[in-house]
Amino acid sequence: MSMRIEVDAKRWKPIPDLRELLAHRDLFLTLAYRDIRVRYAQTFLGFAWALVQPMATLLIMILVFDRAVKVDTAGLPYSLFAITGISAWAYFAYVLKESGNSIIGAQEMVRKIYFPRIIIPLSKATVGLVDLSVALLVMAALFVYHQVVPGPNALLAIPYLLGIMLASVSTGIWISALTIRFRDLQHVVPFLIQFGLFVTPVAYPAQLVSKALPQWAQVLYFLNPMAGLIEGYRWSLLGVGDPGGLCLLSYAATLFLAITSLLYFRSVERFIADLV
């Protein structure tokens, strides 16, 4: 393998170098593998933890939103309705939480060796796929248990899921880059996740919000990329809700986040070793 490295203080490309990223794919895989191994190493329940979290969330939501509040799910079993939201949201929350600390956590490496820094948040997002897969298995089990057959648009769940991953990774990249400059963000992220759960149709249908809020507030609501994506994801699987209309705002927001996150990360990448 022959390569030539040229660095010039005056010349700098704002577009991320995909070829270089590809050349480091082995490092990416190894780091992701390390994080997965370490995450479950020496814990008593091991991989079972990936199961405990969505189940516990599901249980509490059933108690609050189904039994107590009696949310209208258009006749669908509430557990099935909720697990679609939970599986997506848990992934988003995990990626956000892990990305926030990811670069500071890897500072020893960052100060001693060169590699495309974006690998760090990307590998964290990859680790989250383990939990996501487990949550999807729980969802599948609930489909079987309630003897519900997914709607005719079920295959559209795949692009929606990809969209959810994109939104999660992009937000994660933004946060990881911002945390380098502004450590305060570490404290904001848990709050953001908690707050986000209320303003995203995870436990309740989005219509509940559309009915109650004025137009401008609805626009704000759907600027949250996860709002429209989860609504669309649920629609593709269960046929409830409306993935059009204001949801389009969420899709646009996701694209916007994705592009800006790459550009912003690229611009701070040069100084990460000086800042951490």
Place this chain on the structure above:
Amino acid sequence: MSEVMISVEGLGKEYHLGGNKGLDLRGGLKRNTKALLGRSQGSFWALKDVSFNVERGDALGIIGRNGAGKSTLLKLLSRITMPTTGRFSINGRVSSLLEVGTGFHPELSGRENIFLNGTILGMRRAEVKQKLDEIVEFSGVERFLENPVKHYSSGQKVRLAFAVAAHLEPEVLIIDEVLAVGDLEFQRKCLGKMKDVTSNGRTILFVSHNMSAINSLCKRCMLLSDGMVEAEGDTRTIINRYVHFNDDAPTGLREFSEKTPTRDGAASLRSMRWVDLSGNTISRSKVTDALGLEITYEVHKAGVRPQPVIFLHNSEGDLVFTSFAGLDAPLGQGLGTHCTILRFPPDLFNEDTYYVSIWLTTWLPHTVHQVQENVMNIQIMDDLNSSTRSPSHYVIKGALRPRFTWDIIPV
């Protein structure tokens, strides 16, 4: 036939002072508004206008005092951080070894860490797999390969890490002071391996405080001083120039302002400096020279009798010794300024950088007035021709290198 492998032109790196590290939200906003107003918080050039070329198969040594810019240069060439000015190009695959065992994870097994560290250093997984047996053999930790690295001794960890590094096959290898770790035999094994590397037509850039390692590995050498190239040329010439170079920058002096916090305000440090026998301020010294640490402090409250307690650590962080005058020493009596010199004989220190921490303490009743950790350091160097050096050893291990008497007893 000579092909330029590394070409560096006018390379410079500017660091901004005042909270570049760990900015918080407020700091960031303040900085931005200050930048808008055109007010700078000050900056310094860690590296300035450095240019040089290295040809294929060459090993270039880089020496200089602490803070001369050696590490910054390696960081730039390793692309860990970006230059402020200038440019460079490297013609081929680079591995930089600024530390052994980067990314090692204690929970993972030796085998997993070989893959982890190998890919971090730029190898492909397939490549690591192919060399796994060799790496394991070189490290000598076969028996523990499946155990988590946290159960390894520090020596085993270093061996494993170095074994991975030694099996890199880059065209250009950038190494920072990594030989300081590991035992003697292992160090020689590694230096041998590095020599093989250059004889195979690969190129090395090597930073070290260890003059004999530099001398044995590099034909050419570059001396950095205050971020600039002070001299470049034949290794022996440059090393001799460096070792006998008159110290002009008074980094061996440390002054304390009135604002330096004290515990009780009863006494405070004024200044500390390293001195040679004639009383000149120095920031480095030779193994064979005597030196002293002059401490000036002030007593603000009548009745206290403070004296300095010096803690000396070596570059590995081990406490080498603690020194103070003692209970009955007539130090620091009365109000006002006091000055004392702690004198060290020649042939006491080893070739290393030593770090000073100081406590200003009164023994009776026991009170600590002021604590300053890691306030200054001194670099102790060895002459290449020093008679205390064994010719076959690159490094003489030990926190100190005192010269004892060896009597001959006729038998």
